[in-house]
Amino acid sequence: MNNSSSIDIEQDSLEDEKVAFAATEDERNNKRKVMPRRRQSNFDSIISMSIGDEDDEGYITLPESTHTLLHTQPMNSLPFAFSVGIALLSISCLVLVIWNALSAGEPGNKLGVPVRVETSVLIAQYCGLFVGLLAEEEIPQALILLRLITRESLQISYPEMSYTRFLLACVLRLVMGYLFLLNLFLTIVQADNVIGIFFDILALEFVQKLDDVSYGLSKKYMLGRRMLRAASKEYKVQKRRRTTRRREDVPTEGSSVNHEIQGCKLIRRKCGSQMYSKAGDFVVKSTLLLNLSCLLIGVSIIASRQLNGRFWCSSVQVRLGDDILRKALIRNNTDSSITERTLVYAYFNGHYVLNGTYQGRPRYTEQNKVYPTDRYNETIPAEIRYCNNRWVFYHPDIVKTEYDEEYDREECQWLLRSPKTKEFNLLDVAASDWEVWKGGRGAIGSTDGLSIACDDVDSRADCNYHGDVIDSTCECHEGYTSAHCEFEMPCKYLEEDFSVDGLDSSGIEYEWSRNEDDQLIWLYDRAVYNWIPRYDLGDYLSAVYNVSKEELKRAEGVSRQDVNFTVIGTYVGNRWVASLGFLNEKNQSIGYDVEYHAFWRNKFAERTFFISSPETIFGSIIGVDMYRIVDKADYNGSPYGVLDLEDRKEGAGFFRCYEVDEVLS
16 A cells, blocks of 8 residues: 555544544533523633634633643653653753853853943843844633543543643643743843844744644644544533522422533522632632733843943953154143143053943942052043944043144044943953054054953952952952952062162162052052162262252152152052152152052152062062163154163062061171
């Protein structure tokens, strides 16, 4: 027999089964006393449409889904095994999507939501919420099936079916429905574009409806004969019934009649009108309303936190590379006059904290270099903010032109800027190709070494496991320091092993500097050292530079008489420098009391004797190569002049830690 003949015989067999089933139904209807039907509510009409056809005698048709086959087919049959496989596949896909979505989270943002979204995306999120709820059908189907079908009604219609398996199939529908809603919530709150929201909802809806798709393919003979036979059967189950009792129908003694109609036991004169349980209606409707409310509240909370900047970094660590603007134009705050000064961008490295918003994005303000947790009071800080479709680094007193202030405002007065972007998160554009203002011909160039990282503290990992998190800050263990405990505590005393211009500096000691409040000085999270005077360094320097000591003081902006000359070793954002400094009579460094900034201190113009290689990020000066500045003229494009390692081996370092007992001796 060929395949065509087999299909015809199989279809004839299925038709015979349908005819037999219809005859059985007719026989049941003829035996059953017809009762008056109540008027069907709109909600009941929706029920009939969502579950299956409802005949005139109160039967419902089970949904055409492989979930139905889980309790209508024998457990040792192929249709049952296939239905289990479809259920596992759907659940696995939904669980994997949830897993992947939650893996995008991070400390302070467990759900991995964007820091903020456009208004159009926010509106689309709420629209997508309603679209997803309307598309989700497993939860209402399961609740309505449980509401309409009882153990008795299922046993009357199909004695061979297990009510326990029917309950498990309904539970499976509920599980898949709530997995879908959880995916819907994560998809919506993690979205940052409109079209992605609706594409993701369509994908989730397809995964959830694999049971319906598989059932439809089975009815088309696409999955084999046994699946065709199982999918071609129609299952009609008698619905739960509850009768109303009229006062005149209350049975009296001797006049009661026991009617048993299709499992509905009535003790009264005649059957009254039949209705569904109002409690069941309430459960279904309230469940759907509760689902909607939970999703709306969840999305609203996330949107509110986005608008309030909850997901922005509260502080960032900024490194601007080694770029230099030789003739930066500086506007004086008092008289608006313009002066020129060499701008070393690295002087602005350090901590920047969130300080409100600008054009709907966070604005980060530079912090004090002496106390990184404090803002500047007198010094005007730099800022990183969003302006005219770019993120920019700017300072209000550093301009590009001294004649056209309007041009500067239109150009956002930028010194560094990102490519054009609509990103709300500064960190998302930190790794892109930023441009830097260098002045003159070819004024705009690319920058190297730019680094912007979130500086928030959420766990011990942010403290490099050398400290504990207390109030979102690192409390460093003994022997470690800095904002993230990444540096070992610096030495209190140093010595250099070097000689210059006949001055034997071998064994010269340096100590960790103290300011005039007798506090240890930190700059850029590093210790500051000063040379311990053993002779009058001013006499030596006046002889070298052929100027008087008073002229040296005036050149460095010092007018006090009670000061001694010294050498100060400081970190200035990306390099260590050894330059001229001054001590009071108590050997305390002056000029480092409250606020400090290497650019506004005009550190580049100070008499600097030694400088380290660029991008030195070590927390200590120990082991760092220091180059002697032979001539500060601009040779070969280097603004630092001629640098000489003085026959020292590269990597040998310049300073070493000096033991306390050696100094005291």
